[in-house]
Amino acid sequence: MTTPIVNNDIALDEARLLTALRERDEAAFVSLVRRYHGPLLRLAMVYAGSRSVAEEIVQETWLGVLQGIDRFEGRASFKTWLFRILVNRAKTRSERESRTVPFSALAASETAGDEPAVSPDRFLGADHPDWPNHWCAPPTDWGASPDQLLLSKEARERIGGVIAGLPPAQRQVITLRDIEGWSAEEVCNALDVSETNQRVLLHRARSRVRGALEHYFGRE
């Protein structure tokens, strides 16, 4: 018999883990590390660009947690506090290495120019007598249960591959928005990007992922 886990239960469970961590309980520490490893690693990838550097940033973040947990008052949620530590570590690191191109410069170059969501040759010409700029090679259905297909290991690997190959600003925006579920406002604040540019980057990134999935599902 299972009861659905509601947010309240998670919060309660987390409060217990934090109390245990303050009491130096190793199992509580391991639980938290396991629980947040995935989200932290993806967030670190936003700043790092390589998996090994991202892993290091995550490690440093946990050291920051141990250093700070006795002073953490719980005014923000643990998750917010944790992510803030990671972002600070990642930024300090990239300043130190100073090889990183600032996000604003990436965003400017990636939003400049045209990047059609769909190849122009899939539409009829603008001079077509009846259907100018309408589909000539329309998208076809992804089968009866695309949601199931999209959850397959192969589809997920494909998506992961496409995300990894996106231009960096697009990758950062789509990771935070769609994979991590941040709001547009949160992303704009974190990356210091305008709402319009955030949306353009998201659009270009999503369009590329859809295009790759279409290819994977067998068109062309």
Place this chain on the structure above:
Amino acid sequence: MSTADAHEMTCKELVELVTDYLEDALPPAARTRFDEHLAACPFCTTYVEQMRQTVKALGSLPEASIPPAALDALLGHFRKWR
């Protein structure tokens, strides 16, 4: 969008407005034209549905689990800290 307002939305225009549409960032007039086009165009309906499915798939990617060596290193730090 300055010249596009007068005529019916085309498929080629629509695919560039999908994200604005899904983000609810289209001005009311453009949203109306978008909806009118969708109601008449099964291809674009499929397209918008695929964009929704794409977003949904992105939101359900599995979490990476921590490599054992990384966990060991953290436990080493933990025991020193404790």
